[in-house]
Amino acid sequence: MSAQANGWSHFAHEADIGLAASGPSLGDVFERVATAMTGAITDPELVRTNEKVTVHCEAPDIELLLVEWLNALVFEMATRGMLFGRFEVRIDGCRLVGTAWGEKISRERHHPAVEVKGATYTGLSVHRRGGSWVARCVVDV
Amino acid sequence: MELSRLEKVSPFEWRIAPHGEMRVPAVLYGDEQLIRDMDDKVYEQVTNVATLPGIVTASYAMPDAHWGYGFPIGGVAAFDPEAGGVVSAGGVGFDISCGVRTMVTGLKREDVEPVKEELADTLFAAIPAGLGSTGEISLSDAEMTAMLAGGARWAVDRGFGAPADLDRIEESGCMPGAMPDCVSDRARQRQRREMGTLGSGNHYLEIQEIVRIHDGDAARAFGLAVGELVVGIHCGSRGLGHQIGTEFLRDMAIEDARLGLKLPDRELACSPIDSDLGRRYLGAMRAAINCAFANRQIIGHLVRQALCAVLPRTEATLLFDVSHNTCKVEEHTINGKARQLFVHRKGATRAFGPGHASLPGALRPIGQPVFVGGSMGTASWILAGTATSERRAFSSACHGAGRRMSRHQARKNWRGDDVVRDLAHRGTLIRSPSMRGVAEEAPAAYKDVTAVIEATHEAGLARKIAELRPLICIKG
Numbered sequence: 001m002s003a004q005a006n007g008w009s010h011f012a013h014e015a016d017i018g019l020a021a022s023g024p025s026l027g028d029v030f031e032r033v034a035t036a037m038t039g040a041i042t043d044p045e046l047v048r049t050n051e052k053v054t055v056h057c058e059a060p061d062i063e064l065l066l067v068e069w070l071n072a073l074v075f076e077m078a079t080r081g082m083l084f085g086r087f088e089v090r091i092d093g094c095r096l097v098g099t100a101w102g103e104k105i106s107r108e109r110h111h112p113a114v115e116v117k118g119a120t121y122t123g124l125s126v127h128r129r130g131g132s133w134v135a136r137c138v139v140d141v
Numbered sequence: 142m143e144l145s146r147l148e149k150v151s152p153f154e155w156r157i158a159p160h161g162e163m164r165v166p167a168v169l170y171g172d173e174q175l176i177r178d179m180d181d182k183v184y185e186q187v188t189n190v191a192t193l194p195g196i197v198t199a200s201y202a203m204p205d206a207h208w209g210y211g212f213p214i215g216g217v218a219a220f221d222p223e224a225g226g227v228v229s230a231g232g233v234g235f236d237i238s239c240g241v242r243t244m245v246t247g248l249k250r251e252d253v254e255p256v257k258e259e260l261a262d263t264l265f266a267a268i269p270a271g272l273g274s275t276g277e278i279s280l281s282d283a284e285m286t287a288m289l290a291g292g293a294r295w296a297v298d299r300g301f302g303a304p305a306d307l308d309r310i311e312e313s314g315c316m317p318g319a320m321p322d323c324v325s326d327r328a329r330q331r332q333r334r335e336m337g338t339l340g341s342g343n344h345y346l347e348i349q350e351i352v353r354i355h356d357g358d359a360a361r362a363f364g365l366a367v368g369e370l371v372v373g374i375h376c377g378s379r380g381l382g383h384q385i386g387t388e389f390l391r392d393m394a395i396e397d398a399r400l401g402l403k404l405p406d407r408e409l410a411c412s413p414i415d416s417d418l419g420r421r422y423l424g425a426m427r428a429a430i431n432c433a434f435a436n437r438q439i440i441g442h443l444v445r446q447a448l449c450a451v452l453p454r455t456e457a458t459l460l461f462d463v464s465h466n467t468c469k470v471e472e473h474t475i476n477g478k479a480r481q482l483f484v485h486r487k488g489a490t491r492a493f494g495p496g497h498a499s500l501p502g503a504l505r506p507i508g509q510p511v512f513v514g515g516s517m518g519t520a521s522w523i524l525a526g527t528a529t530s531e532r533r534a535f536s537s538a539c540h541g542a543g544r545r546m547s548r549h550q551a552r553k554n555w556r557g558d559d560v561v562r563d564l565a566h567r568g569t570l571i572r573s574p575s576m577r578g579v580a581e582e583a584p585a586a587y588k589d590v591t592a593v594i595e596a597t598h599e600a601g602l603a604r605k606i607a608e609l610r611p612l613i614c615i616k617g
Contacts, residue, residue, distance in 0.1 A: 012547035014180055014208040040548075041272065042577075060395055071387050078331050078380050081273060105273035112272035113577040114548070115341040115617075117235040117383040121394060121407035122210035138210055140235045140383075141342050141548075 008036035013138050017114075018123065019070075022134040026062070029126070029133040030069055031087040034100070037070055037119075037139060038084055042110040047085030049101035058095045062126045065094050066135055070119035073100060081105050083112070114141040142179045153204075153600035157184070162405070163191040163200075170534070170600040171204040175592055178545075182208035189405040190218050194413070195226025197475060197482055201534040203489050204596035205588070207543040209234075211408030214488035217537040219473065221482055222414040229411035230393050230422055232485040233468050235386035237426055238433030239344075239377030240464030240490075241512035241540075242310075242441055243523065244457040245364040246372060250350050252452060253370060253612065257570060260348070260451045261613045265572035267447040268346055268440055269338040270617040274574070276337040278439065285329050288336070289321035292431030293462075296438035302445075302459075306438065308501045309459040311491065314438065316431050318470075320424025324381070325388055328425075331380030332432065337439035341578060341617035343541070344376045345514070346444065349521055349609035359507045359525055359606045363460055371609065372448075372457060373521055374440050375514050377466065378433035385429050389422045414483055423468070430467060437462055460523075461510040465490045465540040473535055484535050492526035492538040492603045511603045513594065514541045517571060517616065518564050518584035521609040522594050529601035538603035542590035551586040552577065560584075564614075573616035582616060 007028070011018035017040045021032035038044040053076050057068040069089070077083060084102035105112060117140040126135045147155040147169065155176055157167040167187040169176060183206050190212055191200035197219045206215030211231035220226030253260060269276050280288060288295045293314030297304055307314040339346060349371050354360045365371070378385075393410035396418055404410065412419035441459065448455040468485045475482075493500060493509040500509055508526035515521040519542065530536040546554070557576025560583045564571055573579050598605045 010547075010549050012549060014182075014544050014547070015214050016210070017548060059391075060398065064391070064394065067391070071391075074387075075327060075331065075384070078383075079333075081275070081334075107271065107273050107574045110273075111575045111577045112341070113552075113575050113581055115272040118387040118390075120210035121231070121390070121410070124407065140210065 006032065006035065008032040008039065010036060010040065016138050016140050018136065018138050020136045022132050024132055026091050026133050027089040029135045030066060030089040030091065033066065033135050033137060034070065034073055034087045037073065037116060040116060040139065040141060041112050041114060042083060044085045046110055047083045048103040049086045050103055051082065051101065053100050055098050061094060063124050065096055066126050066137055067119045067121065067124065069096055069098055070137060070139065074116050074118060076100065083110060116141055142176055142181055142184050144173065144177060146184065147176065153596050157188055159191065163188055165191050165196050165199050167191050168199045169202040169206065170602060171596045172592065175204050175596055179206060180208045183213045186213040187216060189409060190216060192405060193227055193409065193411060195220040195224045197221050201537065203537065203539040205539040205541055205543040205593045209487065211406055212487040214543065215539065216487045217485065217489045217534050219482040219484045219535050220414065221480060226414050226483060227411035228414050228419045228422055228468055228483055229409060229485060230386055230389040231408040231410055232487055233386065233426060234466050234487050235383045236377040236466050237382035237386060237429035238464040239466045240433060240462065241514055242374040242437045242462040243460045243512050244372040244441060245460050246370050246448065246455055246457045248370045248452065248455060249368055250370060253348065256451050257613065261570040261572050263447045263451050264346060264444065264613065265615050267443045268615060270615055271341050271574040274338055275334040278336040279333060280336060285332065286321045288435050289324055289428035289431055290319055292316055292434035293438040296435040301439045301442040306459045310434055310462040311464065314434050316427045318424065319427040319431050321428050323421045323425040324385060324428050328381045328384035331384045335379040336436060337443060338379060339376050339440065339615065339617045340379055343582060344617050346615040347373045347611045348613040349373050349611050351607050352610045353608040355605040355607065362503065362507045363510060363523065363606065365523065365607045372444055373512065374437055376436060376440065378429040379436060381432045382429040385425045389425065392418060426468060430464065433464065463491055463509065463512065473531060486537055488540050489537045490540045491536060492530045493536050494526040494528045494530045511538045513539055513590065515590060515611060516542060516584045516587040517582060517611065517614050518567060518569055519587065519590055522590065522605065523607040523609065524597065524603040525606050527601055527604045530603060533600060533602050539593050539597045542587045542593055544586055545588045546586040548581040551581045551583050555580045555583045569611045570613045571616060579616060
């Protein structure tokens with residue numbers, strides 16, 4: 001399945017990488033933006049999902065919550081030396097419990113292209129369009 | 142960018158008069174083509190910066206400016222604490238104190254050609270590069286604190302390099318005012334296995350041949366001669382800097398909202414210099430500068446060992462080490478009056494002119510070396526600050542060519558192994574753990590650095606000294 005068919009894509013940014021996603025619920029969109037972030041590093045389908053990590057985030061609004069979620073994953077990837085291929089997010093107001101499944105980075109199998117340094121607030125948006133949710137975020141690589 | 146929106150001051154300087162919320166004008170450096178090729182987002186971002194409290198003289202964009210986040214990459218802005226000036230975590234960016242170190246080897250190209258493959262393999266094995274690589278050095282909490290306070294001095298005390306190196310690093314290798322207490326546990330945790338690592342993306346380690354000298358006297362003073370080789374190291378403060386940038390950006394954005402400060406872009410999140418949060422950010426950011434100094438000092442030491450393993454008795458001496466993502470307190474003269482300003486350079490290299498008191502004796506008559514990185518196959522440059530650098534843009538110059546194509550597009554256009562083969566035919570050996578990374582960093586994905594250098598020279602930001610060509614490139 002293509003990235004677009006899975007509800008996420010990358011948009012062009014001169015220096016870095018733009019992540020975009022849409023979905024029926026806010027939780028779906030957060031999961032798909034996270035997959036798009038893995039897609040900036042490697043093909044998410046190459047990542048085995050045999051280790052589970054849970055993170056808790058909160059923020060004053062839903063856009064900052066998206067950045068918190070992505071940055072929590074950046075931290076877990078960096079300190080555990082892992083990549084994540086599957087996500088599950090439960091959102092309650094401006095709080096979130098997220099679960100990520102993945103494995104240790106294998107340079108031979110994943111050929112990681114870049115390291116995500118952090119998620120930025122530039123062009124950041126989370127909003128409803130028609131019956132679905134859409135989100136955009138630029139990550140610094 | 143539409144030229145009609147700008148006032149042409151000279152063939153290399155363009156001005157945007159203050160309008161809307163702008164407190165000062167914006168000034169862009171570049172020739173007509175460079176300015177025309179800049180994204181409209183650069184216009185938006187350089188004018189947004191001009192709205193920040195306490196900004197002095199102008200918001201500047203260097204000739205390599207491109208669309209960043211908050212500030213443009215290639216953005217320079219100075220703030221006066223006595224006029225309510227701010228410090229911005231987004232104005233420094235995530236890769237705090239990313240910079241370039243250049244070492245002179247005394248080797249000639251013919252010395253290396255017979256052992257080029259072996260040298261490339263040895264360097265690739267010695268210097269951890271790319272996502273998932275870790276350093277040999279693991280720091281305890283106490284050692285981490287000592288490193289954050291001591292910078293390259295800490296590294297020299299631990300046996301990485303020599304005391305003579307310190308004179309050739311900005312701030313003599315140790316950033317004053319660092320506050321390790323302001324660096325969170327999470328930032329420390331991200332750095333635990335990353336000392337002495339190169340990182341990924343556009344970071345590199347290169348063996349470069351000097352192919353042209355543009356200023357003989359300055360080149361001699363810098364120890365540069367045509368046909369000789371130098372080492373270029375481009376990297377920053379690694380995970381520690383990224384985490385500090387992340388945390389303070391969030392804290393500043395939340396605090397700005399609480400105080401009702403209206404910003405045109407949330408990424409411009411900032412705090413008054415004279416505030417608790419501003420002071421804590423400055424303390425943590427300076428600790429990250431020390432982390433970057435220590436990191437490049439360790440990598441420089443590993444490079445020396447690798448060079449000697451292949452070419453015994455090689456002596457690589459440090460020419461200079463300077464950052465291009467920082468906020469520094471500097472004295473600048475505004476309308477005849479000396480003022481202490483907080484100068485943000487995001488993707489812009491400090492370029493002190495001749496006679497600056499902070500430069501070591503041997504470099505002082507010439508001006509501070511400025512290093513402009515290439516992109517695997519393309520030239521890198523050594524420039525120097527000039528007498529006009531200060532009044533042009535608070536002694537700042539360009540830092541690289543800038544991308545002309547997104548990573549996604551580059552991946553569609555090229556395969557990594559083809560790029561490696563093509564560059565090998567042209568005399569540049571690439572070593573990288575990721576062929577996808579090489580495709581995304583393909584030389585043709587970047588703009589031509591020559592036009593950027595010409596504009597930097599002609600605008601009086603810095604002057605041309607030497608042009609370099611890569612022979613070996615280790616890419617993260």
